[in-house]
Amino acid sequence: MTRTPTVAARTAGPGQRLTLLRRMLLIRRFEERCVELYSAARIRGFMHLYIGEEAVATGVMAALTPDDAVVSTYREHGHALARGVSADAVMAEMFGRVDGCSRGRGGSMHLFDAGARFYGGNAIVGGGLPIAVGLALADALTGRHAVTACFFGDGAVAEGEFHECLNLAALWRLPVLFCCENNQYAMGTALDRAQAVTDLAHRAGSYGMTARAVDGMDVEAVVQAARQAVRAVRGGHGPRFLELQTYRFRAHSMYDSDRYRDKAEIARWKLRDPIELLCARMRGDGQLEAADLAGLDAAVTADVDAAVAFAERSPAEPVTDLTRFVHSERRGTR
Amino acid sequence: MAEMMTLGKALNAGLRKALEDDPKVVIMGEDVGKLGGVFRITDGLQKDFGEDRVMDTPLAESGIVGTAVGLAIRGYRPVCEIQFDGFVFPAYNQIVTQVAKMHYRSLGRLRLPIVIRIPYGGGIGAVEHHSESPEAYFSHTPGLKVVTCSNPSDAYTMIQQAIRSDDPVVFFEPKRRYWEKGEVEFSDFPLHASRVVREGTDATVLAYGPMVKVATDAASAAAEDGRSLEVIDLRTLSPLDLGPVYASVRKTGRCVVVHEAPGNLGLGAEIAARVTEECFYSLEAPVLRVAGYDIPYPAARVEEEYLPDLDRVLDAVDRAFGW
Ligand SMILES: Cc1ncc(C[n+]2csc(CCOP(=O)(O)OP(=O)(O)O)c2C)c(N)n1
Ligand SMILES: [Mg+2]
Numbered sequence: 001m002t003r004t005p006t007v008a009a010r011t012a013g014p015g016q017r018l019t020l021l022r023r024m025l026l027i028r029r030f031e032e033r034c035v036e037l038y039s040a041a042r043i044r045g046f047m048h049l050y051i052g053e054e055a056v057a058t059g060v061m062a063a064l065t066p067d068d069a070v071v072s073t074y075r076e077h078g079h080a081l082a083r084g085v086s087a088d089a090v091m092a093e094m095f096g097r098v099d100g101c102s103r104g105r106g107g108s109m110h111l112f113d114a115g116a117r118f119y120g121g122n123a124i125v126g127g128g129l130p131i132a133v134g135l136a137l138a139d140a141l142t143g144r145h146a147v148t149a150c151f152f153g154d155g156a157v158a159e160g161e162f163h164e165c166l167n168l169a170a171l172w173r174l175p176v177l178f179c180c181e182n183n184q185y186a187m188g189t190a191l192d193r194a195q196a197v198t199d200l201a202h203r204a205g206s207y208g209m210t211a212r213a214v215d216g217m218d219v220e221a222v223v224q225a226a227r228q229a230v231r232a233v234r235g236g237h238g239p240r241f242l243e244l245q246t247y248r249f250r251a252h253s254m255y256d257s258d259r260y261r262d263k264a265e266i267a268r269w270k271l272r273d274p275i276e277l278l279c280a281r282m283r284g285d286g287q288l289e290a291a292d293l294a295g296l297d298a299a300v301t302a303d304v305d306a307a308v309a310f311a312e313r314s315p316a317e318p319v320t321d322l323t324r325f326v327h328s329e330r331r332g333t334r
Numbered sequence: 335m336a337e338m339m340t341l342g343k344a345l346n347a348g349l350r351k352a353l354e355d356d357p358k359v360v361i362m363g364e365d366v367g368k369l370g371g372v373f374r375i376t377d378g379l380q381k382d383f384g385e386d387r388v389m390d391t392p393l394a395e396s397g398i399v400g401t402a403v404g405l406a407i408r409g410y411r412p413v414c415e416i417q418f419d420g421f422v423f424p425a426y427n428q429i430v431t432q433v434a435k436m437h438y439r440s441l442g443r444l445r446l447p448i449v450i451r452i453p454y455g456g457g458i459g460a461v462e463h464h465s466e467s468p469e470a471y472f473s474h475t476p477g478l479k480v481v482t483c484s485n486p487s488d489a490y491t492m493i494q495q496a497i498r499s500d501d502p503v504v505f506f507e508p509k510r511r512y513w514e515k516g517e518v519e520f521s522d523f524p525l526h527a528s529r530v531v532r533e534g535t536d537a538t539v540l541a542y543g544p545m546v547k548v549a550t551d552a553a554s555a556a557a558e559d560g561r562s563l564e565v566i567d568l569r570t571l572s573p574l575d576l577g578p579v580y581a582s583v584r585k586t587g588r589c590v591v592v593h594e595a596p597g598n599l600g601l602g603a604e605i606a607a608r609v610t611e612e613c614f615y616s617l618e619a620p621v622l623r624v625a626g627y628d629i630p631y632p633a634a635r636v637e638e639e640y641l642p643d644l645d646r647v648l649d650a651v652d653r654a655f656g657w
Contacts, residue, residue: 124463159393322632
């Protein structure tokens, strides 16, 4: 943890708080189930979990409308769920089944749902940034007042694409909301071992856009910062940048032995568990009884159970279909 | 005495030896130091050789490879690790426009002894970007040398030879074979040479990297049916060393090329063309290819369908006989 975030707030009313809590709980329980399913070899391939970072996706998505677009990373189960891609479609994708949001072809890292304007998980670090800029350029050219939210990690800041894209977006005043999920590590590399300037908001600011650091463990702070930023972006004031300071509670992926992080550091961050934080605040304001929480937990657990059952029922795409969609299937284009 | 080790460990031992032998050898890449690499190929090297010899870099492939060019010009021998096949493309620009051209552009005055290590191929239950076989892109580029190892002993030897090479070498490592064990001994067999790994008389099967094992397994299965397959491990993809291949095909009259990469314009296409040119009158059948399909690398669930296996190789051999 480096510096004090510049935005911290309590904003939401009880109804919205409950919605935020439910979203975050759904993501948490979904991820926990994924761990079990992965251990049981029901889910295969690489898998990166969002546990600990739930407030970021939940908070940012709460500030978007269905007309806005989202571009994501390979740590994107939480992004997809918070965006409203159904848990069924996400889980079926994890299972590699045809009812998955990418037909079972993408798996954990390549969730995709054009209907939800969720333009994909992306296994290439930094790969999503130019796509987001392009989506925003299209919106600007056609006069749509939509925002494209682009998620990426602190690691992506080291890639050339990051710098090309921030410049492009600022130069052309494009409606992009850059959401840097600074979880302090890129795989085994701590931020200060990879960046000469670790204040990422400061760096983004140097490209000519308003950028701020936000406590990414405080979902209400995220909502407030995202709302503010989205309002400005939608209003035609060019891109905005949010550095969401957060932490992954688990290893980088299911293969990572997580030997590079200090146990005490992990424990310290866990004290700021985003779900616990919101619960404590709601309890303090008399908005959450133990029974409410148990009920909410039971409800999202039932959603996850249903998603697993859905995934299990779904068939696999026939192997012979794998040549489909390599090229356009529109008549006249072949 | 030859020692038993995994292919991954053999690479680690080869890198260690190279670091010991030449103080100008440096290793750089994402998480290669403290963590020892995602596949642990550089495990323990930073501890023993220090942070100036084994450098953890930011997540910036173009920067890693481009920096290596400058280092090489000043007499260093950088070994760059790319974490997975699909992540080499941010560096592709540097590899094709700078690494491949600098020696030529400087009329031979600048040497570029750079090794770019890339774990490649499928078979580990990953998806696109983590299972690809991009060797043809690099083999197509004049100025680059491209090699791949298929067994621990070659891994140990070839990585050292590649580092000693004065030319840039793209070094493809068959990631699904990292955990397979074999005897390891340094050999003075040249880097840019193909090798007959199993002698036979009825058909020639060419493979490289992860597919060599598939080819030799197919040869064992064919032997049970009374068919004798000669298997050649190509080892060097650019330049190709097809002398032993021509000799073999002149003997057998049949040739099957196997690779994981999509068939369209893969190495197999070039090899088929050259074998046809050189061995036209010896061929009893066209050179046949067993390759990945022309689709993006599929999900884990179906990779067994995608990857050439023993049955597909034997099928191709049958077709060569049925011509
Ligand atoms: C171009 C590219 N290079 C390397 C990788 C391998 N890789 C996958 S995740 C990762 C770390 C990314 O860290 P960060 O951007 O901070 O995201 P986080 O995993 O922390 O969410 C690396 C190096 C990759 N996927 N793409
Ligand atoms: Mg990170």
